[in-house]
Amino acid sequence: MIPTYPEFAPLELDAREALYPNLNLLPDGISEFTFAGLYLFRHTYNYRISRLPDGNLVISGHRREKSFFYLPCCFPSVDLFDKLMHQYDYMRHMSETQANQHRIELEARGYLVFEDRDNFDYLYNREDLAMLNGRAYHKKRNLVNGFVSSYSCEQRAFTKARIKDALAVLEEWRTAKGVDGDYAAARDALEHFEVLGLRGAVYYIENEPVGWCLGEPLAKGKMFAIHFEKACDRFKGIYQFINQAFAQSLAKHYRYINREQDLGDEGLRQAKMTYRPVGFVKKYMVFHPDRADFAPQPLEPPAECGPGTVHECSDD
CATH class of the missing domain: 3.40.630.30 (Gcn5-related N-acetyltransferase (GNAT))
Incomplete structure (x- = not known):
């Protein structure tokens, strides 16, 4: 009520x-x-x-x-x-x-x-993330290719039967990071994914769970938001692989993938920019x-993008 x-x-x-x-x-x-x-x-x-x-x-x-x-x-x-x-x-x-x-x-x-x-929020063309074409994605492709040549990784749709596997990955992620971060929210998402309307995938190497992601449609089905993406980073290139593999699995009516914000973290901002966002929410x-004593200073639009609801970026 x-x-x-x-x-x-x-x-x-x-x-x-x-x-x-x-x-x-x-x-x-x-x-x-x-x-x-x-x-x-x-x-x-x-x-x-x-x-x-x-x-x-x-x-x-x-x-x-x-x-x-x-x-x-x-x-x-x-x-x-x-x-x-x-x-x-x-x-x-x-x-x-x-x-x-x-x-x-x-x-x-x-x-x-x-x-x-x-x-x-950072917006990416779904097709860009799925294909990783062009010079801008050269390093990403190399990481994905290196991962694929070293491991045989299988993507399986997220179901109730795979919650336990995803939780095991989350626990390893938490231990490796040494901080909780969004651990509590991620665990909640895994345990209540059905009622929350979330969907995603779990990733396996030789039947061992090594990664997962969860998200949901946005903007009347025009976008898909990735809320959580966790992996065992002892496998070099696994995050780049998951990023591409999940983008490839999404229906084509999702034009954009929303990978959320950087929260002002410069390292995270740089990482998100390397995937060439086409705009911002x-x-x-x-x-x-x-x-207004704690209000920020007025900001100009990001230099990478021009005006518009979906702020288109250059192709350089």
Whole structure:
């Protein structure tokens, strides 16, 4: 049961039936705005949910000791938006569609709107990742070829019978990394993949599980988001192999693969750029001018890309 604003309740698994249909129809493809994307990180951000008087959803959370809210499906009235902005430190993950519709009005009312570059989702052409053609992918192809020449790896569709195998890989990954990272969310995803609507694959070398990935469709089936990708990295080239093999297995109606954000990690940003993204799913933050002491500096669009909802990049 989702309470009516201003009451909030924790985000629980039984809210899927109410949230999934509306989230599934969102056009922008923000990776967090699926039921799985919200539910799996409910503890990380202390998500709580409420239904506005017009029936749309508002989700509150906390990050780095600051409170925020999401409006994934629709903007409320001006008065209600003002109330939310005074109640929370900022609005997070405003979509590009929402920014195009409301940014001028919000700035006219004194609000500050910033691009959240660290949370842009990376978009890749599915076919590019499946084929790895051209000079830009030379190193990736070499790693995949080296892996294939050394190991006979089999891709099997993710099923309940393979949860145990994927968990074994996750445990090895956790031990090798020496940190938990997104371990709890990944384990939750494996154990509840059916009800969360996730799909993916498990990878085996001589019947030993060595990797897995899970994701789901986005943007009305135009994109497929990879939420988790874990492997035993004692096998050199395994991540590059999984990346290509899973892209090859996806249906052709998925034009783009969304591989989520870099969170401002420069190493991760460089790694994601080596796969030649064709664009980004932009996200914005909105601040009240009296609460903007921790707001980022305004950002120009990424130099790699030009304007547009899917920001096309050069082919060099």
